[in-house]
Amino acid sequence: MAGLTLQPKRKERLGDQLYGQILEQIVSGALKEGDKLPSEKELCLMFEVSRPVVREAMMLLQADGLVVARQGSGTYVQRRPPQGLIAIAGASDIAGILRCYELRVPLEGEAAALAAKRRSSEQLGQIKAALDDLGRVVEARASASAADFAFHRAVAEASCNEMFVSILESLHAAIENSMAVALNITREGSDQRIRRVLDEHSRIYEAIAMGDADAANLAMRYHINRARQRITDQHQDV
Structure with missing residues (x-):
């Protein structure tokens, strides 16, 4: 006590x-x-x-x-989150933010798997353009939540199931807010952490480009779980 x-x-x-x-x-x-x-x-x-x-x-x-x-x-x-967490998001909001990540893991994992099976060349190009835009913003250590959402939305669109897009759009504010918290922590972190975040997104794109549904699902799930860990654990430069 x-x-x-x-x-x-x-x-x-x-x-x-x-x-x-x-x-x-x-x-x-x-x-x-x-x-x-x-x-x-x-x-x-x-x-x-x-x-x-x-x-x-x-x-x-x-x-x-x-x-x-x-x-x-x-x-x-058991674990202490980053000290700046409460300055980024109100303490009472953190539970909702983490629940949002919990929802996104299975939802976006399946969307990525379907994108690997169904995406057109044009849709793949849109994912790549969103990835490149995200890279520029993150490397500049600027606010990247809008660019991050655009990448994830492009993946959902490539699933060719409009329900994934509709769900993301209906949760747009909550998802972008959750992204902003994790990205703000990343922005204050090491160059290595920034590279890891970009690598996670690149692995999602590469799996979709190769048409590997299992790898795309795994890469998306891994990325979202890692983003969640960045919020809850100050000890891991994840």
Whole structure:
């Protein structure tokens, strides 16, 4: 319980809000790696919330690898995200951003696989143009979320299934926001990290160009999972 300085709230008792409050304490260092979190009962009393709300927040924190539950012992901080994370995105928004990445993994993985099977030469050219544009923006360390979305949209279009495009467009704001967070962290990182991000996109393009559906699916899933890790783990220059 050391370092825990959370303030109870009287409104908006949702799991994401509690997730955000605990996340903020982990990012700030008030809760350090290895620190034990209060028990479920203690969190309920501290925040005046129900057990289901606490359980939801703990489930999300565990899913993101930020805390680990040890049977018979309690829940402990396992990983600290980058310190600048809260400045880039509000603590209460991070849970939604990470859920967006969770959705994108299977969705865009399948879109990439279909693109490898169905894309036309013109569509492949559009993916390459979007990739080149993304490379220029990222290497200039400029805001790249719009260019990143354009690349992923081009892949969805090449699937020749308009539903993938419709879903991406319906989630445009959420997806671009999630991209912006990961890309802002990348922009502040090393040149090696920037090269890795561009290489991930290049592998997606190359697999689609070769018509290798399995490789395209894997490359897209790998890229999105890595982007998610950049948000949650300060120790890996991923």
